[in-house]
Amino acid sequence: MDARLLEILACPICKGTLVYRREAAVLVCRLDRLAYPIRDGVPVMLEEEARQLGADDPLLER
């Protein structure tokens, strides 16, 4: 995941900052508790493709 791309990407719903979780290949929006998948290196920034995270999901940890 290119650092420059991470800089321009935002959550498509709240436009907030995303956190890159390399080990899970996802971009996480903490506010909406959504994990957007990165498939074959392509960020999939579609709400219907994102995984809803539980409040205690480790992907939300700081």
Next chain:
Amino acid sequence: MRSHDQTVHGQFDPQAEAYRHSAVHAAGPDLDYARTLVAGNAARPEQALDLGSGAGHLSFALAPHVGHLVALDPAPNMLAAVVRGAQERGLRGIEVQAGSAHSLPYRDGTFSLVCTRYSAHHWVRLEDALREAARVLTPGGHALIIDVIAPDSALADTHLQAVELLRDISHVRNRSVREWRELLGAAGLLETHYRQWPLRIEFASWVGRMRTPQTHVAAIRSLQASAPREVREALVIEADGSFMLQTGLFWLTKPPHPASGPRRPASAPP
């Protein structure tokens, strides 16, 4: 029951290769003019975004004239076609991302150029998409919008929308120039240039590209056969069903100062 987004996906994802090789999409005077406008811009756009990139023909035309370009499309096979096409052409600086035009996954003021070609007539939330395009543009940045333009005549317009829907069930609407101007003005984008070109649609390849079912092809032919003179003349319908569309190109600017930003229609509440 499928949503509109799923219908678009179902229509286009399997057809990515057909679009990659489509002559109608790979070339055109609008593409040449778009290239001239972007290359002739005083400041080279550093970050550009192609909305609903499809197989990437607009991205390929503009990539040599911008710093970096992001091709955004909801269909993964289309994005794969963009990657292959960029490699074949030796183009660097093109990234692909999956997303929807009406909910852009970017921060405010990210791009100095936002462009789109032959995609907006599939957008079910065009107003939201144009507002989003304006949001992600830098102040003073440019928008380039190319799409099929609906005829001014309501009669010809209704015929066109009917045959477009029969051909492709994910079709939403072609807008007239007047409708486009209202929508673009409401999004806070200022028009600098507008140009229009005739685009001849060869019937067999037009329905072939979309795998239009035979029952729908027959319905289109039936509508064409019974179309009144005004419609035949406006759309220049030929014996084999081929006809003429109009491609429109808008070149717009996001005002550099927020004070001259989005306008609301007079009837809307403040």
